[in-house]
Amino acid sequence: MDSAEPFERLCVIGVGLIGGSLARAARAAGACREVVGCGRDPAHLKRAQALGVIGHYETDPARAAAGADLVVLAAPVGACAALLRRVGPVLAEGAIVSDVGSVKGAVVEAARAALGPRFPAFVPGHPIAGTEHSGVEASRADLFRGRCTVLTPCAETDAAAVRRVSAFWKACGAQVVEMDPAHHDTVFAAVSHLPHLLAYTLVDWMAQRPDAAELFDFAGGGFRDFTRIASSDPVMWRDICAANAEAITTVLDGFRAALDRLRAAVHGGDGAALEAVFRNAKAARERLTDGES
């Protein structure tokens, strides 16, 4: 089968920002002929249907997945194991299962346990896209355009399934990169999970202070940019911490050591050390924005 062949029926389990955007993008690109949405709340699914994000819906994952040739889990990482156990037994012949989770090692192990002989049909994925807004109302057909989607297949993963999922994401506008699941989790612990935890911790720490109201009154534009990611979905981030605890703990320890060195430089009045940190960071940050509008 041609990798770029559209899927007949895409089943999206979890119709929020990412699931909703994927459904919109796939329909807009003709990468699937129909979309079934699945979630726990019928009112929410009706809204997604009214918005034109999904064609029809089911609240039962097994009913939703039956007859689909691509099933994408777009629920928080902590829900994936249970969903895979529901979906596995009803998977159609030749159907592919994928996900969009921010952690890959734990999801791969959950899929291995839940899918058994169908595990080769599981193509783990992580689109590097999103905003601090959650929910289907924030979903957009162009959310993945020009962004990267990481696929983390294992040795057992069916190569043809990887090619089809890769073509599907490319049709949705994404650039596709392949990576080992454990390596993925190490990279994203540093570049995504750590900044989210720092922003959450800072805002929570300030909010707990007796002078919180005054502090927030004087928060400028820099503070707002810095803490925007602290508006991200708490359940999603709780699950990411549980699923990637080891890599996150490692980066927290590395960052803390760097912060302790900085604290020593502030306390000791070592202006040269501080300026070196600031110059190095500024140079690295500016390399990152080359090409940013």
Next chain:
Amino acid sequence: MDSAEPFERLCVIGVGLIGGSLARAARAAGACREVVGCGRDPAHLKRAQALGVIGHYETDPARAAAGADLVVLAAPVGACAALLRRVGPVLAEGAIVSDVGSVKGAVVEAARAALGPRFPAFVPGHPIAGTEHSGVEASRADLFRGRCTVLTPCAETDAAAVRRVSAFWKACGAQVVEMDPAHHDTVFAAVSHLPHLLAYTLVDWMAQRPDAAELFDFAGGGFRDFTRIASSDPVMWRDICAANAEAITTVLDGFRAALDRLRAAVHGGDGAALEAVFRNAKAARERLTDGES
């Protein structure tokens, strides 16, 4: 004299983002009749003149300040003591000196030592505005519009001078708040200095890692927002750390304790504790953005 009376000659020492924006705003508002710019680099001052930011310029602070009725120091905090020593002896009768530094206690003490009997003419100020961009090219007449400027007068400060500087900032579009200098430094250590140091430390720490290139490749929009302030001016921030070391050390210790609690929750798999931190932070962050576009 009426507090809202325009100044005859505004002298801005340090014609960068803040000094340049203040000169533009004051001229646009008719809050001064002419602007003298002062800096070390004649080429830079010529550029500011060509951009219409300043009327004429001097490279010597004493020559620039002589004959001005408002002298505003807009140089990094670490340069203020030396500038005040140059400016003090030439101050015209009735002239007012102010500044825009992000730290107030150290600047107040420097002014007390440098200005001697003219210390009551010093009105310490801090406009809560700015971007991660530096330099006169980034200056804008509307930079202070709707933003807050904090004035931190002491018991000795001339009340009429405070009223005139307050009216001047209001004419430039700012809301003016008065605060004790030490209290100012405690508040801004938490709400501004700490986030800048966390962003700088994170980017420097990542840039030092052997896999830095790969990490930055996968930096998403959240990382870019979070680290935007790491592009701020290194010398300015080195000076802020030196001038506010005690309050900054205190907030670094408080934040570190909060981060250690978070690390324990990640390591111990305490999902409920993590979710509580994330929910509390999200709620506080969203209160902050009520009214933000």
